[in-house]
Amino acid sequence: MSQRVNTIEFDIDEKGCFCNGLLCFENGVIKKYVNSQLTGEFSLENIDELCKIINVGCGSLEMKKKNCDVDENIVLCNFSMSCIKEVSEFNKMVNSYIETGETHNVYFENGRCPHCGRPYFQNSKECLFCTKKGNLLKKTFKMFRSYFMAILKITILLILSTVMTIIKPIIQGNLIDKYFTRTDAVSFDVASKGLVNSVLILVGLYLLGMALGTVSSILIAKVGCSFSHDLRCRLFDKVQRMSISSVAKHTNGELIHRISNDTENVMNFFVSEASRLLERFIIFLIVFIVLFVTSYKLTILVVLPIPIAIFLFYKSSDKMHKYNAQLWRSGSKEASVLNDIIRGIRLVKTFGNEEKEIAKYSKVSGSFCKMSIINGRFWALFVEPVSFLIAIGEILVLIIGGKMVIDGELSLGSFVSFNLYLAHLYSPLRWMSGLPRRFSNATTSLVKIFDILDEEIDVENSEKSITEINSGDIVFENVSFGYKSYEPVLKNINVTMQEGKMYGLVGHSGAGKSTMINLIIRLFDPNEGKISVGGINLTDYDQRSFRNKIGVVYQDTYLFSGTIYDNIKYSSENASMEEIINSAKIANAHDFIMRLPDGYNTVIGENGYRLSGGERQRLAIARAVLKDPQILILDEATSALDPETEELIQQALGRLVKGRTTVAIAHRLSTLRHADKLIVIENGEIAEMGTHVDLLRERGIYYDLVMAQKQLTRREK
Amino acid sequence: MDNELTCYLDAEKIIFRTNENGFCMMEYADEIYKRVNLLKTCPQISPHKFICVQKMDSTEIGIIKDLNELDEESKIVAINELEKKYFLPEITKFVSIKIKPGTAFMDCIFGNVRKSFAVRDVSHNVFYVDNHTARINDSDGNRYIVNINKLNKKSRKMIEPLLY
Numbered sequence: 029m030s031q032r033v034n035t036i037e038f039d040i041d042e043k044g045c046f047c048n049g050l051l052c053f054e055n056g057v058i059k060k061y062v063n064s065q066l067t068g069e070f071s072l073e074n075i076d077e078l079c080k081i082i083n084v085g086c087g088s089l090e091m092k093k094k095n096c097d098v099d100e101n102i103v104l105c106n107f108s109m110s111c112i113k114e115v116s117e118f119n120k121m122v123n124s125y126i127e128t129g130e131t132h133n134v135y136f137e138n139g140r141c142p143h144c145g146r147p148y149f150q151n152s153k154e155c156l157f158c159t160k161k162g163n164l165l166k167k168t169f170k171m172f173r174s175y176f177m178a179i180l181k182i183t184i185l186l187i188l189s190t191v192m193t194i195i196k197p198i199i200q201g202n203l204i205d206k207y208f209t210r211t212d213a214v215s216f217d218v219a220s221k222g223l224v225n226s227v228l229i230l231v232g233l234y235l236l237g238m239a240l241g242t243v244s245s246i247l248i249a250k251v252g253c254s255f256s257h258d259l260r261c262r263l264f265d266k267v268q269r270m271s272i273s274s275v276a277k278h279t280n281g282e283l284i285h286r287i288s289n290d291t292e293n294v295m296n297f298f299v300s301e302a303s304r305l306l307e308r309f310i311i312f313l314i315v316f317i318v319l320f321v322t323s324y325k326l327t328i329l330v331v332l333p334i335p336i337a338i339f340l341f342y343k344s345s346d347k348m349h350k351y352n353a354q355l356w357r358s359g360s361k362e363a364s365v366l367n368d369i370i371r372g373i374r375l376v377k378t379f380g381n382e383e384k385e386i387a388k389y390s391k392v393s394g395s396f397c398k399m400s401i402i403n404g405r406f407w408a409l410f411v412e413p414v415s416f417l418i419a420i421g422e423i424l425v426l427i428i429g430g431k432m433v434i435d436g437e438l439s440l441g442s443f444v445s446f447n448l449y450l451a452h453l454y455s456p457l458r459w460m461s462g463l464p465r466r467f468s469n470a471t472t473s474l475v476k477i478f479d480i481l482d483e484e485i486d487v488e489n490s491e492k493s494i495t496e497i498n499s500g501d502i503v504f505e506n507v508s509f510g511y512k513s514y515e516p517v518l519k520n521i522n523v524t525m526q527e528g529k530m531y532g533l534v535g536h537s538g539a540g541k542s543t544m545i546n547l548i549i550r551l552f553d554p555n556e557g558k559i560s561v562g563g564i565n566l567t568d569y570d571q572r573s574f575r576n577k578i579g580v581v582y583q584d585t586y587l588f589s590g591t592i593y594d595n596i597k598y599s600s601e602n603a604s605m606e607e608i609i610n611s612a613k614i615a616n617a618h619d620f621i622m623r624l625p626d627g628y629n630t631v632i633g634e635n636g637y638r639l640s641g642g643e644r645q646r647l648a649i650a651r652a653v654l655k656d657p658q659i660l661i662l663d664e665a666t667s668a669l670d671p672e673t674e675e676l677i678q679q680a681l682g683r684l685v686k687g688r689t690t691v692a693i694a695h696r697l698s699t700l701r702h703a704d705k706l707i708v709i710e711n712g713e714i715a716e717m718g719t720h721v722d723l724l725r726e727r728g729i730y731y732d733l734v735m736a737q738k739q740l741t742r743r744e745k
Numbered sequence: 746m747d748n749e750l751t752c753y754l755d756a757e758k759i760i761f762r763t764n765e766n767g768f769c770m771m772e773y774a775d776e777i778y779k780r781v782n783l784l785k786t787c788p789q790i791s792p793h794k795f796i797c798v799q800k801m802d803s804t805e806i807g808i809i810k811d812l813n814e815l816d817e818e819s820k821i822v823a824i825n826e827l828e829k830k831y832f833l834p835e836i837t838k839f840v841s842i843k844i845k846p847g848t849a850f851m852d853c854i855f856g857n858v859r860k861s862f863a864v865r866d867v868s869h870n871v872f873y874v875d876n877h878t879a880r881i882n883d884s885d886g887n888r889y890i891v892n893i894n895k896l897n898k899k900s901r902k903m904i905e906p907l908l909y
Contacts, residue, residue, distance in 0.1 A: 042767070044828055046858040084788070085888040086832030098801045099768050099780035108832060109886035110862075349844055350906040357868035479866070 036114040040086060040106035051105055053122055058104065070102065072126055080119045082515065089115055168474060172298065178251045179302060185244035186307040192237035194314060194452060199226050201445025248299060256295035263287050266481055272551050274483055285363040286480060290473035297470030308456035315453045322446050323438060326429050330421035330453065337414050341464050344410060352468045355403045356476070358396040365392045411461055418457050422450060495573035498562035500527035500658040500689035502548060506557035509547060517543045519712045530690040532700030534730060535709035541693045545661050548691060549578060579657030583664035585648035587636035592621055593628040595647055599655040607654060615650035616680045642677065649680050660685060662692040666699055697734050706730060752807035754798065756814030761822040769826040771798060778806065783826050789874045796823065836891045839900040849907060862887065871907045879908055
């Protein structure tokens with residue numbers, strides 16, 4: 029849904045209190061209304077621009093007067109973060125008017141729910157307020173419809189197995205009425221024969237029930253394992269496809285918890301419990317009919333407390349969910365802290381903080397334990413009284429049924445079989461009384477799973493999905509980008525990088541250099557403008573094929589636990605041993621590898637902790653070389669290394685960049701002086717561009733940076 | 746460790762005033778800064794201590810150790826300025842909290858204003874900042890504060906299960 033932005037709402041007044049405000053823009057005038065009262069009219073004459081200031085949890089929109097300092101700005105309005113998107117679009121529109129003198133009716137995807145008008149949450153396309161409750165289960169059933177037949181088979185087997193058990197009381201009741209309380213009409217022989225036959229039938233039923241039960245258990249195990257494997261893979265697949273910014277919203281421990289524990293919870297419920305649910309329900313119905321036929325009066329007594337129990341469950345469902353969510357949170361936090369400490373164990377030991385970390389873990393583990401106890405206590409205090417309430421019927425049956433037997437209204441056999449059936453009626457009821465807890469557990473986990481599965485992938489493959497790159501030319505055309513669209517990090521970037529040449533990105537920290545690289549790798553898509561490679565828009569490439577043509581060497585390179593061979597081969601699965609050795613030689617890594625007793629088969633430990641920083645870096649370069657990339661990205665690839673190691677790596681990089689489009693970031697500017705072109709980024713914009721010599725001659729930002737670094741080097745010496 | 750890198754401002758020499766456009770200005774040691782930006786170094790632990798004073802181009806002028814050391818008028822101006830920058834309205838009452846899987850929907854009273862908002866991923870967005878103060882971050886990016894001790898029993902019962 030798109031919306032015109034000539035009129036926008038704001039919600040904070042001058043005193044910092046909530047209000048209902050409106051800004052209307054028409055014919056070069058902005059009118060301000062607070063609580064339906066016109067409080068100001070502002071002409072755009074002599075106004076330089078509108079500036080949006082973002083603070084913490086709020087912001088303000090200011091008018092900057094021409095040739096005046098910022099202390100003379102006029103505050104148009106203050107707003108909370110609920111209004112930020114509209115204010116940003118309004119800001120752009122008015123600034124465009126100031127620049128061009130023309131009013132463009134700007135429409136924008138307002139990301140709001142068409143029903144209630146509230147904004148969507150981050151990347152979601154679903155309104156949090158308007159989502160129907162049933163959606164969760166609907167989505168779950170849709171996702172696992174392929175398992176329905178298997179679950180149905182299990183259910184049928186379980187029902188058959190239970191029917192075997194249900195028939196038994198009829199035979200037992202019959203045995204009592206016909207043979208045990210026999211009259212003279214039934215001879216001893218007939219009674220004995222009847223007893224033997226009944227016992228044989230009972231044994232047969234037991235055996236058949238056991239066989240059916242065994243087969244259904246095997247099926248449950250089989251379906252359950254496939255189900256949780258499938259769910260884990262779906263979740264893992266989604267996590268792999270999510271953008272870096274989406275993954276960064278979750279801690280490692282939390283993601284691991286979701287992939288392992290939550291999938292297991294859901295599997296337990298949907299495979300074991302869901303198949304039993306139908307089975308128990310059918311048993312309940314059959315037993316209910318049998319009981320009703322035997323004695324409708326007693327049956328009414330039995331089922332009388334059930335609606336009360338259901339009502340109690342319904343009333344406490346919110347509380348159940350809250351307790352389960354709390355338990356989930358404390359479990360997830362415990363997993364997260366544990367993962368954090370174990371990953372940073374070397375740092376913990378280096379700083380001698382073992383005791384501190386033990387205390388930290390003990391605290392979260394204690395909190396998890398406390399929540400488990402609270403949860404357990406709630407269930408014990410809730411389920412047991414409800415179970416007792418349900419069982420009141422049993423006592424009533426004993427009193428009233430006993431009286432009916434004494435009065436001759438009911439035979440003893442019927443009374444005994446009624447009581448035996450009663451157990452079959454209460455068994456599913458008791459099981460069902462624990463169901464809300466299991467259901468609540470499963471839905472808590474399901475929500476966490478769908479949180480991830482439903483997240484929109486913000487960088488998707490287009491329909492074209494081109495797999496080949498014509499050339500390594502990279503072109504930025506009017507590119508603007510911000511991790512939050514209203515806070516641009518890069519503004520209107522226009523640059524052409526030619527194939528086979530080396531480009532250095534230079535600028536202060538936070539200027540936008542790494543963001544430019546992230547856009548080339550297509551970890552994000554620009555908010556405005558386009559980036560093309562080989563004359564084709566980046567969004568038209570198949571991401572996997574495109575990234576296969578790109579080699580990246582980061583400062584903090586990551587190596588997987590495994591051997592050196594595995595780690596180099598990671599970038600090209602089909603590489604031969606000759607190619608691996610060749611790339612290690614280009615990266616100046618071969619010599620140090622050969623000094624290791626196990627050579628290329630040396631196990632390097634998690635993230636290569638058995639290697640030095642320089643060795644790890646050279647392995648990363650070898651990995652990039654093996655790919656034979658058309659475009660090479662070097663993000664601080666040589667910083668934080670000693671001069672000797674840096675020299676080795678520079679030699680390796682020198683060999684690597686030949687014939688490829690190379691984009692490099694380096695804080696040590698000396699490493700970029702041979703670049704064909706240096707691009708100086710300042711506050712998200714290209715400030716200077718040229719060769720090292722050109723830029724020094726210009727005496728601009730680059731010159732200042734070089735001089736500052738020279739001074740620093742001199743001081744260090 | 747020395748503090749040479751940090752310039753701590755002498756509270757006695759500071760004068761904060763509000764200019765005619767409502768912006769905070771500072772006079773310090775015979776120098777006038779027409780518009781300054783005030784930032785909290787530890788917004789949660791000590792909101793009025795170690796306040797960083799910046800020029801509008803983000804260069805730091807210095808740090809004020811404690812706003813209580815300023816003269817009364819300057820202190821009021823500084824606190825007002827910080828309140829404008831750090832919008833943290835206080836929830837005084839919870840009318841209802843509805844839990845849908847994954848999201849809590851809160852209908853709240855802020856003094857005399859009623860507002861409803863959604864909180865996604867409660868475990869990360871509802872938490873204690875100290876023994877009696879909780880923070881809530883909503884799905885739009887707004888932040889709210891709740892003094893648990895000031896809430897009535899009903900409100901406390903609603904919010905407490907979401908805190909741990």
